[in-house]
Amino acid sequence: MATVESGILLERPMPYCPGCGHTVVNKQLDQVVRELGISPLDVIVVSDIGCCGLVDGVLGCHTVHGLHGRSTALAVGISLGLQNPSKKVIVVLGDGGATIGLQHILEAARQNVDMTVIVQDNMVYGMTGGQVSGLTPESLKQDRLPEEEQVPAFDLVQLAHTAGAVFSARVVVGAGVKEVLREAVETPGFSLVEIVEMCPSYGIRKVKELKEVMPYPEVVLRQTRPIRRVQFQQKASLLESITAIPVQFNHRLEQRLHVLIAGSAGEGIQSAGELLASAAMAAGLYSTKKGEYPITVGTGFSVAEVILSPTPIHYTGIETPDVAIVVSADGWNKIQSRLSASTRLIVDESLAVDKKQPMVRVDFRGAVGGRSAALAAIAFWLQQEEWFPLEALRLVSRNRKYAAALEAAIAKGQQLSPVG
Amino acid sequence: MKNKPERRGLIDGSRLIIESLARAGADVYVGYPITPSNWLYAYARQRFPLFLPAPDEITALQWAAGFSATGRFPVTATSFPGFALMLESVNMAYMMELPMVIILAQRMGPSTGSATTGAQGDVLLLRGAISGGYPLPVFCPSNLEDCWKLSAEAMRMALTVRTPVVLLTSKEMVMTHHSFDLSCLPAIRTLPRETFKGNGEYLPYAAAPAEAPPFLPVGNPHHQVRLNASTHDATGLIRKATPEALSNTRRLRDKIDHHIKEFTHLEYDPAPGASVLIVSYGISSEAAREAVQKLRTSGKAISLLIIKTLLPVPTAVFDILQKYPRVVIVEENLTGLLRELFFGQVSRPEIRGVNRIGALITPSEIVQEVESWQQ
Ligand code: SF4
Ligand SMILES: [Mg+2]
Numbered sequence: 001m002a003t004v005e006s007g008i009l010l011e012r013p014m015p016y017c018p019g020c021g022h023t024v025v026n027k028q029l030d031q032v033v034r035e036l037g038i039s040p041l042d043v044i045v046v047s048d049i050g051c052c053g054l055v056d057g058v059l060g061c062h063t064v065h066g067l068h069g070r071s072t073a074l075a076v077g078i079s080l081g082l083q084n085p086s087k088k089v090i091v092v093l094g095d096g097g098a099t100i101g102l103q104h105i106l107e108a109a110r111q112n113v114d115m116t117v118i119v120q121d122n123m124v125y126g127m128t129g130g131q132v133s134g135l136t137p138e139s140l141k142q143d144r145l146p147e148e149e150q151v152p153a154f155d156l157v158q159l160a161h162t163a164g165a166v167f168s169a170r171v172v173v174g175a176g177v178k179e180v181l182r183e184a185v186e187t188p189g190f191s192l193v194e195i196v197e198m199c200p201s202y203g204i205r206k207v208k209e210l211k212e213v214m215p216y217p218e219v220v221l222r223q224t225r226p227i228r229r230v231q232f233q234q235k236a237s238l239l240e241s242i243t244a245i246p247v248q249f250n251h252r253l254e255q256r257l258h259v260l261i262a263g264s265a266g267e268g269i270q271s272a273g274e275l276l277a278s279a280a281m282a283a284g285l286y287s288t289k290k291g292e293y294p295i296t297v298g299t300g301f302s303v304a305e306v307i308l309s310p311t312p313i314h315y316t317g318i319e320t321p322d323v324a325i326v327v328s329a330d331g332w333n334k335i336q337s338r339l340s341a342s343t344r345l346i347v348d349e350s351l352a353v354d355k356k357q358p359m360v361r362v363d364f365r366g367a368v369g370g371r372s373a374a375l376a377a378i379a380f381w382l383q384q385e386e387w388f389p390l391e392a393l394r395l396v397s398r399n400r401k402y403a404a405a406l407e408a409a410i411a412k413g414q415q416l417s418p419v420g
Numbered sequence: 421m422k423n424k425p426e427r428r429g430l431i432d433g434s435r436l437i438i439e440s441l442a443r444a445g446a447d448v449y450v451g452y453p454i455t456p457s458n459w460l461y462a463y464a465r466q467r468f469p470l471f472l473p474a475p476d477e478i479t480a481l482q483w484a485a486g487f488s489a490t491g492r493f494p495v496t497a498t499s500f501p502g503f504a505l506m507l508e509s510v511n512m513a514y515m516m517e518l519p520m521v522i523i524l525a526q527r528m529g530p531s532t533g534s535a536t537t538g539a540q541g542d543v544l545l546l547r548g549a550i551s552g553g554y555p556l557p558v559f560c561p562s563n564l565e566d567c568w569k570l571s572a573e574a575m576r577m578a579l580t581v582r583t584p585v586v587l588l589t590s591k592e593m594v595m596t597h598h599s600f601d602l603s604c605l606p607a608i609r610t611l612p613r614e615t616f617k618g619n620g621e622y623l624p625y626a627a628a629p630a631e632a633p634p635f636l637p638v639g640n641p642h643h644q645v646r647l648n649a650s651t652h653d654a655t656g657l658i659r660k661a662t663p664e665a666l667s668n669t670r671r672l673r674d675k676i677d678h679h680i681k682e683f684t685h686l687e688y689d690p691a692p693g694a695s696v697l698i699v700s701y702g703i704s705s706e707a708a709r710e711a712v713q714k715l716r717t718s719g720k721a722i723s724l725l726i727i728k729t730l731l732p733v734p735t736a737v738f739d740i741l742q743k744y745p746r747v748v749i750v751e752e753n754l755t756g757l758l759r760e761l762f763f764g765q766v767s768r769p770e771i772r773g774v775n776r777i778g779a780l781i782t783p784s785e786i787v788q789e790v791e792s793w794q795q
Contacts (some may be wrong), residue, residue: 077486242429
């Protein structure tokens with residue numbers, strides 16, 4: 001059984017090149033955990049890809065080894081899932097992981113999730129052969145990527161602070177690391193420590209040189225902010241909030257009726273279609289309502305395809321519309337090609353349509369305005385064809401937002417007469 | 421069931437999917453908005469014990485995996501552009517053996533395609549989603565009842581074999597309203613997340629053959645847990661291709677193949693003497709059902725197979741396919757993806773497809789295809 005005394009570091013050889021900064025830092029982290037009296041099983045180390053990610057094998061605490069750059073995001077899920085301030089979630093990643101996963105770091109800092117991110121910054125990609133990362137200083141690019149010599153490194157510590165980290169610090173590998181790590185681990189909320197390290201194989205070999213090339217100085221930035229906490233709360237069933245529509249009227253439909261309602265986006269076409277489908281249910285019919293609209297919600301066409309049927313409906317598309325109710329030019333342009341000779345057409349009188357096609361033209365827009373035209377047209381059509389009582393449409397409109405406006409549109413639609 | 425009084429309402433598939441998952445015990449939804457999955461997002465906001473908006477889909481899947489590692493059950497919903505971002509993380513969760521449900525509401529591609537146009541274009545992507553071709557379970561609802569039943573079933577499979585599971589749907593399934601009798605919906609029981617109960621040693625990936633290992637949450641005070649996205653042995657530590665690590669990797673396939681039979685959901689409606697089988701799945705299923713009804717009314721013997729457990733393809737599907745000299749596969753994509761999955765790319769006269777992009781396939785198209793063939 002792991003105890004506080006046993007620490008998080010197992011007695012195993014370190015998996016790094018001789019002289020690697022990771023070895024030094026891991027030992028210091030182990031000491032910090034012991035000194036803080038934290039049991040190894042209260043520590044979850046989430047490691048990234050790269051040499052630093054080899055740390056799992058020498059740790060006796062919980063370890064999670066994920067993807068390149070994503071360790072911070074994975075750790076956010078773990079920290080929020082645990083919701084336990086006595087558990088220490090610690091991310092170990094390199095400067096490469098911090099580069100590819102920068103968004104995750106900023107987001108975790110912004111939310112101030114309770115965790116510590118240790119960036120083992122040797123200023124190059126070690127595992128893949130010393131390529132430059134977002135944290136590589138200009139001077140290290142001279143022989144690796146001279147064309148980017150003018151491009152500075154990110155100041156990760158400042159970025160994390162600006163994003164909202166309560167503790168963020170940069171420290172060069174050495175005796176000072178422990179104290180900084182200790183404060184980071186102890187501080188509730190999001191903390192980040194960038195440890196500037198040597199990588200004898202591909203980067204800087206000596207501590208003295210680190211101090212010469214590191215692009216930003218050692219620093220500690222602190223601030224106080226509320227910590228992100230979450231709560232799991234039981235909520236009401238989504239089925240309870242459905243308005244039950246009992247059958248209260250008769251209908252005289254013997255076969256399926258396919259209705260297109262076409263108009264402009266933002267003019268209540270979809271909700272008018274939904275009201276028609278609901279009203280049909282109140283008259284004992286089966287119904288479906290499918291919407292078609294462009295990607296933007298507030299411009300262009302909007303078409304509601306409504307099927308009313310005395311028998312169950314499987315296919316919810318409309319091959320040939322029996323009825324088309326068109327209240328704007330956007331709608332007309334969209335559905336024109338779908339009409340057949342048998343389609344009964346009810347259109348707003350403002351539309352410049354081919355008058356040779358038989359149709360009923362009514363001044364819906366003039367009478368009730370664009371936003372209510374579709375519902376008024378539905379009321380007008382129902383009044384004409386009498387598939388079920390108009391009262392059904394009134395009934396389902398009653399519990400809605402803007403019930404009075406809906407009621408007025410229905411009343412008006414009922415009274416309108418065709419022009420010409 | 422049917423002695424409950426009728427309670428009819430006008431509802432959509434998104435509502436049933438989210439409610440079903442919440443009742444089955446899914447407790448955290450991590451989402452990033454994308455059409456046509458927005459209703460799922462909105463319902464989850466109302467219903468899930470915890471709802472978190474992620475800043476992008478990679479983050480969404482990573483947060484979800486983190487929650488799963490602590491014993492929570494996460495759900496997310498997206499469509500192709502978001503799923504593409506999630507893909508590496510789905511592989512991670514698959515390798516770590518972290519259960520979750522990913523709802524993939526298909527829209528027309530390629531790329532961002534048309535956000536408000538449905539499609540069935542992602543089945544081969546899912547078949548190849550896990551590097552190495554390992555099976556990722558995919559359930560595909562064909563109607564509202566399926567939205568209810570298969571969502572909980574997807575979660576049950578995710579828990580049983582400890583894996584991400586995809587619920588594959590499409591715009592028309594999650595954004596169309598239907599009159600529906602809610603009293604028909606069977607009860608959904610809360611699914612427990614079983615944990616390791618032994619007293620002795622715990623190895624996070626020590627599992628019986630063709631099974632998932634017993635689960636313990638990270639952070640538990642009794643046993644060290646190691647999760648690993650890289651090739652690993654029973655201890656959860658990274659290993660190159662050692663025999664033990666390879667056998668652990670093979671187990672990832674075996675556990676799913678072994679269990680898929682208990683999660684096989686098909687609607688097989690054979691007609692006596694039929695030589696033609698119409699096969700469909702997802703949003704084209706209802707057109708196929710209507711087409712079969714019409715063909716039968718006009719005196720033709722036609723059989724129908726609606727596939728609801730889409731991947732890995734249950735052996736029962738191949739057993740049925742083998743019975744028919746002629747097969748028509750109906751799906752809303754240009755090239756016949758399921759057809760290719762079943763029969764390859766070589767065209768065969770006895771295999772036909774009814775395909776289109778940009779709109780639902782109509783029952784008449786299917787009827788015409790079958791009638792033209794029979795002459
Ligand atoms: S390559 Fe560099 S970072 Fe990697 S182990 Fe060796 S010294 Fe350390
Ligand atoms: Mg590095």
